[in-house]
Amino acid sequence: MSTAVTRTSSSPSSPERPPLPPGLGTPIKGPTAMGSDFGRMLRLTWTLAVTDFKLRYFGSVLGYLWSLVQPLMLFGVLYVVFSVLLDFGGSEKYYPVALLAGIVMFNFIAEATMGSVRSIMNREPLVRKIEFPRVAVPLATVLTALFNYMLNLVPVFVFLLIAGGTPRWTWFELPGIVLLLTVWLAGIAMLLSAMFVRYRDVEPIWSVVMQVLFYATPIFYTLDTVAQKTGKDWVPNLFMINPFAALLQQFRHAIVDPSHASSAAAIGGTWRLVAPLLVIGITVAIGWTVFSRMAPKVAEDL
Amino acid sequence: MPEQSVPAIVVDGVSKTFALPHERVHTLKEKALHPLRRSSHETLRALRDVSFAVPKGEFFGIVGRNGSGKSTLLKCLAGIYATDAGRIYVNGRVSTFIELGVGFNPDLPARDNVKINATMLGLTPREADRRFDRIVDFAELHDFVDLKLKNYSSGMLVRLAFSVMIQVDAEILLIDEVLAVGDAAFSQKCFDEFGRIRRSGATVLLVTHDMSAVQRFCDRAMVMENGKVVQIGDVDAVADKYLQLNFSEEARAEVAGEEGPVTVVAGEGETVRAAGDGHAEILEAWVEDGNGGRLEVAPTGSPTAVCFRVRFHEDVQDPVFGVGLDDSQGNGLFSATSAFDGPSGRFPAGTEHIVHVSFQNFLGPERYAISASVAPDGNGLRFHDKRDRIARFAVTDGRPRASMTALPYHVDVVPAQAHQEVAP
Numbered sequence: 204m205s206t207a208v209t210r211t212s213s214s215p216s217s218p219e220r221p222p223l224p225p226g227l228g229t230p231i232k233g234p235t236a237m238g239s240d241f242g243r244m245l246r247l248t249w250t251l252a253v254t255d256f257k258l259r260y261f262g263s264v265l266g267y268l269w270s271l272v273q274p275l276m277l278f279g280v281l282y283v284v285f286s287v288l289l290d291f292g293g294s295e296k297y298y299p300v301a302l303l304a305g306i307v308m309f310n311f312i313a314e315a316t317m318g319s320v321r322s323i324m325n326r327e328p329l330v331r332k333i334e335f336p337r338v339a340v341p342l343a344t345v346l347t348a349l350f351n352y353m354l355n356l357v358p359v360f361v362f363l364l365i366a367g368g369t370p371r372w373t374w375f376e377l378p379g380i381v382l383l384l385t386v387w388l389a390g391i392a393m394l395l396s397a398m399f400v401r402y403r404d405v406e407p408i409w410s411v412v413m414q415v416l417f418y419a420t421p422i423f424y425t426l427d428t429v430a431q432k433t434g435k436d437w438v439p440n441l442f443m444i445n446p447f448a449a450l451l452q453q454f455r456h457a458i459v460d461p462s463h464a465s466s467a468a469a470i471g472g473t474w475r476l477v478a479p480l481l482v483i484g485i486t487v488a489i490g491w492t493v494f495s496r497m498a499p500k501v502a503e504d505l
Numbered sequence: 506m507p508e509q510s511v512p513a514i515v516v517d518g519v520s521k522t523f524a525l526p527h528e529r530v531h532t533l534k535e536k537a538l539h540p541l542r543r544s545s546h547e548t549l550r551a552l553r554d555v556s557f558a559v560p561k562g563e564f565f566g567i568v569g570r571n572g573s574g575k576s577t578l579l580k581c582l583a584g585i586y587a588t589d590a591g592r593i594y595v596n597g598r599v600s601t602f603i604e605l606g607v608g609f610n611p612d613l614p615a616r617d618n619v620k621i622n623a624t625m626l627g628l629t630p631r632e633a634d635r636r637f638d639r640i641v642d643f644a645e646l647h648d649f650v651d652l653k654l655k656n657y658s659s660g661m662l663v664r665l666a667f668s669v670m671i672q673v674d675a676e677i678l679l680i681d682e683v684l685a686v687g688d689a690a691f692s693q694k695c696f697d698e699f700g701r702i703r704r705s706g707a708t709v710l711l712v713t714h715d716m717s718a719v720q721r722f723c724d725r726a727m728v729m730e731n732g733k734v735v736q737i738g739d740v741d742a743v744a745d746k747y748l749q750l751n752f753s754e755e756a757r758a759e760v761a762g763e764e765g766p767v768t769v770v771a772g773e774g775e776t777v778r779a780a781g782d783g784h785a786e787i788l789e790a791w792v793e794d795g796n797g798g799r800l801e802v803a804p805t806g807s808p809t810a811v812c813f814r815v816r817f818h819e820d821v822q823d824p825v826f827g828v829g830l831d832d833s834q835g836n837g838l839f840s841a842t843s844a845f846d847g848p849s850g851r852f853p854a855g856t857e858h859i860v861h862v863s864f865q866n867f868l869g870p871e872r873y874a875i876s877a878s879v880a881p882d883g884n885g886l887r888f889h890d891k892r893d894r895i896a897r898f899a900v901t902d903g904r905p906r907a908s909m910t911a912l913p914y915h916v917d918v919v920p921a922q923a924h925q926e927v928a929p
Contacts, residue, residue: 233588332585
């Protein structure tokens with residue numbers, strides 16, 4: 204700095220600062236995951252999700268039909284290969300519907316988690332320009348995926364009714380199943396979106412995880428087949444620790460047909476359901492912890 | 506404590522440091538392979554111990570050059586950045602306008618975008634609905650509410666965004682450089698609206714590098730430099746300080762870059778060497794204060810000297826020395842010569858001399874270029890050496906002034922009666 208400037212400038216701050224009087228209003232502590240206003244967090248999540256959803260389907264019925272093509276095509280392929288050619292069906296009724304239910308549920312998981320990885324990144328202008336509860340971003344991704352899932356459930360029910368299924372009281376388990384799944388996905392979404400800010404290889408790693416999840420879950424095969432092929436009863440029980448498998452199994456039992464074992468039966472006892480529930484709880488706890496630690500710094504780390 | 510005396514914003518000893526990592530992208534793989542390696546990074550101290558308070562209802566300006574930390578400060582106030590040290594308190598509902606139309610989506614019609622944007626800025630959807638008409642009215646975009654934003658002109662976009670921002674009705678507004686937008690009529694409207702906001706009792710904090718906006722609106726202001734508060738208080742004093750910071754920087758940049766080192770080789774550039782037979786060579790020029798210290802910024806009203814150093818290559822008898830000052834438009838505001846002081850004497854070859862031209866600084870706040878000459882006589886036709894714009898400096902003034910000079914004056918007001926008696 205030049206002499207002229209140094210001579211004329213003076214530092215107004217002094218090292219010993221008098222203590223501030225009380226009652227100065229709200230302290231600003233910087234951004235957090237949740238923010239100070241829970242209602243605002245929910246409103247923002249909702250607004251972001253609805254906007255995304257609208258953008259996808261805005262003004263086009265074809266947009267919706269188009270979004271059904273992908274799961275239905277996969278369903279067609281898997282159905283032909285595993286049901287017609289390989290006869291994976293087992294003893295359960297309505298195998299095609301159960302297969303479709305598995306595919307749309309998997310699509311929900313894939314969309315929510317893969318979408319959440321880059322969600323913070325994609326919302327960069329928001330994150331850097333306004334203060335808002337950061338967790339709204341990954342949660343909105345999950346919510347958008349949930350809207351899609353609900354649309355995709357329509358053909359599942361249509362196929363079920365066509366195949367001869369009848370409405371049952373157990374259909375009311377659906378909200379509970381979907382809620383548990385959504386909570387689990389919210390946990391994963393928080394974890395992934397937070398990690399991606401720092402580690403950019405989260406995306407390819409997670410797509411591998413998703414593939415493993417697809418084959419490690421009885422989507423196109425059934426637990427009966429697993430038990431038969433391995434010859435051990437406890438192997439299907441292990442599968443059920445995976446919350447996706449447990450929730451899908453319960454979906455098939457409660458909604459498709461009771462001939463599908465309930466997840467309690469599949470894991471070998473109702474109390475054992477603690478295991479998948481614990482997985483959900485731990486996922487959410489880890490996701491929340493990681494996300495809330497990252498949230499204050501995210502605007503500068505991006 | 507009575508409600509009135511609680512300031513709207515209190516910032517106490519706030520510091521903020523950014524870590525700038527050397528490698529931008531980190532991967533989990535790297536982390537797994539080298540779990541103990543600490544990533545190296547540099548730290549950037551964006552804010553250093555910043556303290557100030559803004560009373561309720563005040564229009565407060567923060568100015569500073571690029572990188573001075575003013576935007577970082579605003580983001581800390583807005584809660585976008587977490588501070589490393591210090592405390593910030595706000596008293597009232599805060600709205601931040603770092604950018605107009607945050608979250609605007611080009612593929613959605615204005616109607617949806619207004620609601621989304623308003624929700625982002627803190628309204629509930631119901632409040633946003635209620636204010637929708639007012640927002641559209643203010644923006645004068647009634648006929649276009651169902652048009653997608655991608656079909657909006659940039660001016661319309663700005664109008665819409667600004668309207669949303671205005672209608673959020675926050676008690677404390679944090680605004681970053683949004684004044685310079687839109688067409689002239691709309692900017693006038695925005696300015697009027699700022700006036701209304703101010704009268705309504707809201708507190709406004711405006712971050713900008715446009716000093717004229719600050720002078721126009723702000724009650725008080727603050728200059729920042731290198732993350733520190735340089736000056737805080739009266740707007741004109743702050744404006745002066747800001748000008749000074751800018752000028753000294755420009756002067757430094759120009760001396761270092763454009764003019765090159767002080768030993769200018771003859772004939773290097775026509776802007777430097779205008780004429781001369783080479784009997785003498787002007788090596789450098791500068792400005793001094795009354796005590797002989799070199800200045801880049803000279804305050805109005807103080808004793809000042811324009812100086813240059815000259816080396817004689819031949820024996821020269823009775824040369825005439827001259828200097829001139831041009832403002833940034835090239836108007837010659839001042840010239841001085843030794844032609845009328847009688848013979849200057851004999852200057853042997855190989856000697857160096859320094860010429861001082863001292864005067865009381867009467868120049869208005871501006872940037873000036875120094876020209877210097879050594880001539881065999883005072884007729885201005887022949888030169889031993891003549892350099893135009895060999896050095897530059899700036900003048901600052903403690904009070905706002907709209908004239909090219911700042912001649913010393915005093916104003917007397919006497920009764921007309923007395924005046925008539927004195928002058929018969």
